[in-house]
Amino acid sequence: MAGEDWIELKFRLFDGTDIGPNKFDPSSTVASLKETILARWPQDKEIAPKTINDIKLINAGKILENNRTLAESRVPVGELPGGVITMHVVVRPPLPDKNNEKQLVNAPKQNRCACNIL
Secondary structure (H helix, E strand, O other): OHHOOEEEEEOOOOOOOEEEEEEEEEOEEEEHHHHHHHOOOOOOOOOOOHHHHHEEEOOEEEOOOOOHHHHHHHOOOOOOHHHHHHEEEOOOOOOOOHHHHHHHHHOOOOOOOOOOOE
C-alpha cells in the first residue's frame, strides 16, 4: 500500500519547539516541506521566515536542497522502521535594508570611552 511508504517527519525549530509530526510522500520535494513549515509556523515566534528561501532544513548534518525529493535527501542510517525523523529548521536572518544601512553609516558617531587599564 502507498500509505505504508510515507515518511513521518517533525521539524525542530531553533527554540526547541516542534512542528509536526506529519507524514509525507517520499516524492515530496524539500521546497514543499518548507512550504508546509511556513504555513504551520507558530504565530508567537519573534523570528519568522517570510519565504521558503529564508528556511534551511538540516537532516543528519546535511543542508537539504529545494529541488531534491525527500527520498533523495533522506539518510537511512540509524532510522527505525515506523519512527519519526526529526529535521532541524534554521531561519536565515533578514538582510539589512539598504536605506537603514546608509542611515547607520551617516549617523553621527557617539563618544565612546577608549581607556586602557594596564
